[in-house]
Amino acid sequence: MVHAEHVRFSYHADKNVLRDVCLKEETGHCIALLGNNGVGKSTFLKCFNRILKPDSGTVLVENLNISKASRKEIALTLAYVEQHTSAGRLTVYDTVLLGRKPHMKMTPSEEDYAIVDNAIERLHLTGLKLRYTDELSGGELQKVMLARALAQQPKVLLLDEPTASLDIYNQHEVMKIASGIASEDNMTVMVVIHDLNLALKYCDRFLLMHEGKAFDYGDISVITSENIKAVYGVNTVITEMEGNKIVIVK
Known part of the structure; x- marks a missing residue:
């Protein structure tokens, strides 16, 4: 929770x-x-991970009070993928292996390597694992960062605009992966996202924020034309197409 x-x-x-x-x-x-x-939105996400320390209030993940937790406890509980990821001169494999750092004592164990291999396979990166991350496309790099976060085995995954600057294929690929992690790993995934239709397709809970407050929160029923007008200031029509709820700006 x-x-x-x-x-x-x-x-x-x-x-x-x-x-x-x-x-x-x-x-x-x-x-x-x-x-x-x-x-x-991004500020709230960073308060969850104590990248930013709230002026007041409490953030709990299960029984862990984030404001009182050690950095290691936080790293074992939450994984954060920032909006703008810098590529370095590390291979994909070594980058994903960094996700195991909070769990390691001295050197990686066989279990660490197995978890990294599994994360790379799940993100369809097997053919890229010996490539350097600065040789990858934006979509490939974003999937590497997701694999690293997955290898961290957190209880909560925090994603700050993971689809920013990606083409339409990779936007859907990254959000499909994020949604799958939530359901398959019974993990809480929190995503800062601007595209309402992407959010509607892949997310199942929605926090609408306005003027620094939670305007509304809940399942897909909170995505209404009235709420969108109040939060975004635009008029919309909400319809369905092939079982998906779609927001159309008038």
């Missing part, structure tokens, strides 16, 4: 980014964080 209670955060004393955000959800769901630019 993830539980954020009355989370507040400000970068400057005179400007609150998060005013009072609450969220409570059981494991096994893919949660989309939705709202306009600057509303605090």
